[in-house]
Amino acid sequence: MKFADVIVDISHEKLDKIFQYRIPAHLEDSLSAGDQVLIPFGKGNRNIKGYVVGIRDHADYPLEKIKEIVGVVTGSVSVESRLIALAWWMKEHYGSTMNQALKTVVPVKKQVKGIEKKTLRFLGTGEELKQLQEEAERRHYAARARLLLAFSKTERVSWETATHTLALTPSTWEPLVKKGLVAVETMGVYRNPIHVERQQEQPVVFNEEQRQIVEDFWTRYQAGERGTSLIYGITGSGKTEVYMECMDRVIKSGKQVTLLIPEIALTYQTVMRFYRRFGDKVSIINSRLSAGERYDQFERAKRGEIQIMIGPRSALFTPFPNLGLIVMDEEHESAYKSETAPRYHARETAVQWAKINHASLILGSATPSLTAYTRALQGQYHLYKLTRRAKANSQLARVQIVDLRAELMEGNKSIFSRTLRELMEEKLARGEQIILFMNRRGYSNFISCRSCGEAIKCPHCDVSLTYHRDGRLKCHYCGYQMEMPKLCPKCGSTYLAGFGTGTQKIEEYTKKIFPDARILRMDLDTTSGKTGHEEILAAFHEGQADILIGTQMIVKGHDFPRVTLVGILAADVSLHAPDYRCSENTFALLTQAAGRAGRDAAAGDVVIQTYQPEHYSIQAAANQDYEYFYQKEMAYRRMLHYPPSCTLLTVLMTSECEEAVTDAANWTERWLWAQTEVSRLQIVGPAEAPVYKINDIYRKILYLKQENYDILLQIKERMEIAAGAMPWFAKVSFLFDFS
Secondary structure (H helix, E strand, C coil), X not given: CCEEEEECCCCCCCCCCCEEEECCHHHCXXXXXXXXXXXXXXXXXXXXXXXXXXXXXXXXCCHHHCCECCEECCCCCCHHHHHHHHHHHHHHHXXXXXXXXXXXXXXXXCCCCCEEEEEEEECCCHHHXXXXXXXXXXXXXXXXXXXXXXXXXXXXXEHHHHHHHCCCCHHXXXXXXXXXXXXXXXXXXXXXXXXXXXXXXXXXXXXHHHHHHHHHHHHHHHCCCCCEEEEEECCCCCHHHHHHHHHHHHHHCCCEEEEECCXXXXXXXXXXXXXXXXXXXXXXXCCCCCHHHHHHHHHHHHCCCCCEEEECHHHHHCCCCCEEEEEEECCCCHHHECCCCCCCEHHHHHHHHHHHHCCEEEEEECCCCHHHHHHHHCCCCEEEEECCCCCCCCCCCEEEEEEHHHHHHCCCCCCCCHHHHHHHHHHHHHCCEEXXXXXXXXXXXXXXXXXXXXXXXXXXXXXXXXXXXXXEEECCCCCCEEECCCCCCCCCCCCEEECCCCHHHHHHHHHHHCCCCCEEEECCXXXXXXXXXXXXXXXXXXXXXXXXXXXXXXXXXXXXXXXEEEEECCCHHHHCCCCCCHHHHHHHHHHHHHXXXXXXXXXXXXXXXXXXXXXXHHHHHHCXXXXXXXXXXXXXXXXXXXXXXXXXXXXXXXXXXXHHHXXXXXXXXXXXXXXXXXCCCEEEEEEEEEEEEECCEEEEEEEEEECCHHHHHHHHHHHHHHHCCCCCHHHCEEEEEEC
């Protein structure tokens, strides 16, 4: 006997209301999560529709109180059913509860009161209108005369015109409403977060590489092939134009498209480019919209009133009834990974969502993630390459690497190297624009030697140790720790210091050196408002500033034609983050930053300031050589058994009780070692999480490495069952993260 958990309303805030029903014998093998079913409901047992959100082998209630499912609703699969099927997949693969998964894929929790637009409409004949006007003049009804005069010019008068322009009150038209001569009509109006005027899009002339990609994609699409494609194209190679052409063809076939972008900061320019081509077919979704705006955008998508939704990873769950294509720009970005349960990655989830909808998925990046590129080389994804810039007169920028160790030895202790300062003076004199980028991605307060350039690393994990306020250096992967040394362990220098120059300090220094320059700063402090990103980016794009200073949000995907110099002030910051992906992240950031310079006719320059100019990720970024970086980094990953050469499962245990989380971590390690039938399983930890205590919650962490993802998935499921029987389980939460 099997039982189904059913919800009767997925639309808004009632996701917690789950009812259990018995599955008829003839449906036991065919019923699955997401299926729409008929169920007897309430005291009258009236048949209503519900959605299956889970299937169990046991009942939570006495059998005599559990009703039986009447049958499966036949016909086309609703978008709600597809979303539930996706939630079930996320729950199974990322170790969350079904309720957490449902609330992720149904991002709008409750209906928000809509905006209503009222109009007054005249229902009578022309003769009746004339008689009413004569009567109003005879009786000196001045207010009614103004309304009737307006009706003589137009059949409908808006509420705003009547109440403000004509200075009328409802008492003016209510007698006419009672006579059936005037109607007050109310129409719901959707909030539109896009406030730009559509401009005429110039026709795009594709180069041969772009044209071949579009035609090959469309040929495969028309043939019914709905796989995943990866477009690897250097910065400025015209990936966006390829996206738009593919999207246009899919839309014209009657389908809808979701475009994922990694950051809110990208929305302004992205929307402008797509809105110029597609107009009102486009809408956006992001966390800065009001609840009403978010609700309206999903309703517009569900009704088929828009064809393109643009936004970060939450936009993936747009309830399009006829989804045909998902485009995921800058697929390498870490912002596509959720930090809360379920810890899904938008790339893997998009692959599954595309399968459920029989849609295609296009991934794009100038610096593809090692995972995506490896899958493309293995044939799991269809690989396309764009090897040259789309604009005929645009060339990759000249890149210079400046060794900050040499600058220090020659007495320069300022933020700017001599090379960067000279180039800044030259560009400002020409009236060209400059971007100064402080590499803060994955920022951790690590200790580095300013003499030899080496960061102090863990002897067991090859990641930098993190400096803590108690003066100790700690490894967040294996727990190793040591006292802060007085001398550099490699060269004996006393020049040991923590890294961390903030953007505000850079702004102050730049103003001091270049007092006449117009400067904008873009970071979390300056973009806290709802339209903070848009205002700063628009001002810089329109030439209202000479220098833009910021963190990673200023170097991703933006196209500023007048920028001819990019200064990367501290390339080492992300290079020594306590993360096995730090070299990959550094290469991606530096390559993206370098790609902002010289995107038009004027030649571009890039200066990379670093204490480790010989590091392969910095050398590869300077040469824009992804293939070289991929080979070097993959050799490192294979040697140390890191993804994508294997699968890594992170088990995070949290509790308000420190003793309980310690017991859970120790038990989990012992339980894992007892799984002797699992070959080639590597266990690292347990150790304290990088931030051990957050809001009085203690956190312990374990890492499991295995080449076979399915084996790790089985271990996770068995671990959850076994842990559920332990006395501390009620006090400890488990969070699983696959990478």
